Amino acid sequence: xxxxxxxxxxxxxxxxxxxxxxxxxxxxxxxxxxxxxxxxxxxxxxxxxxxxxxxxxxxxxxxxxxxxxxxxxxxxxxxxxxxxxxxxxxxxxxxxxxxxxxxxxxxxxxxxxxxxxxxxxxxxxxxxxxxxxxxxxxxxxxxxxxxxxxxxxxxxxxxxxxxxxxxxxxxxxxxxxxxxxxxxxxxxxxxxxxxxxxxxxxxxxxxxxxxxxxxx
Numbered sequence: 001x002x003x004x005x006x007x008x009x010x011x012x013x014x015x016x017x018x019x020x021x022x023x024x025x026x027x028x029x030x031x032x033x034x035x036x037x038x039x040x041x042x043x044x045x046x047x048x049x050x051x052x053x054x055x056x057x058x059x060x061x062x063x064x065x066x067x068x069x070x071x072x073x074x075x076x077x078x079x080x081x082x083x084x085x086x087x088x089x090x091x092x093x094x095x096x097x098x099x100x101x102x103x104x105x106x107x108x109x110x111x112x113x114x115x116x117x118x119x120x121x122x123x124x125x126x127x128x129x130x131x132x133x134x135x136x137x138x139x140x141x142x143x144x145x146x147x148x149x150x151x152x153x154x155x156x157x158x159x160x161x162x163x164x165x166x167x168x169x170x171x172x173x174x175x176x177x178x179x180x181x182x183x184x185x186x187x188x189x190x191x192x193x194x195x196x197x198x199x200x201x202x203x204x205x206x207x208x209x210x211x212x213x214x215x216x
Contacts, residue, residue: 056188065133067092068092073101076106143173
């Protein structure tokens with residue numbers, strides 16, 4: 001082992017110790033440093049944002065709840081607490097750091113963590129045994145995603161959500177809300193000022209007529 005390898009190993013060891021000391025916050029910060037364009041904020045969402053975003057969900061009818069970009073699970077545990085016994089949660093992230101962390105720390109049998117792209121949500125949903133999702137939540141920073149990725153994600157999301165379900169976003173800019181309006185027949189909005197920083201909330205609602213038109 002040469003000097004460079006020794007130094008690199010020491011840096012990795014130090015990073016691991018810092019992450020263990022800081023817990024979820026350390027993992028979240030490291031994920032932000034690795035892929036800043038794919039993480040919406042260096043600070044996880046507040047409980048006020050969580051409650052506001054999840055408020056409109058009809059939990060008794062929810063069989064599959066999907067989340068893009070779960071990070072260290074800020075929304076995962078509140079969703080699992082609300083899901084009925086027969087419901088399932090699927091999270092999709094391109095960062096293996098987050099997926100590995102969630103697999104280690106969430107042992108709920110209803111929980112599925114998949115390393116992959118939200119663009120492939122339809123295939124991933126089928127992979128775990130479902131045809132449709134009831135709700136899809138996304139904290140992905142649509143304003144900083146590579147060109148074309150955002151529209152492809154939202155278009156695939158519109159196809160995978162059942163009638164009566166919704167695509168939910170929380171963002172610091174209105175990009176996700178505006179993009180949602182391109183693919184969903186009805187969009188409701190909100191604003192959570194108690195988050196750091198404050199964020200724009202949007203729910204894109206799917207209906208049967210829109211799904212029939214898309215299938216023609």
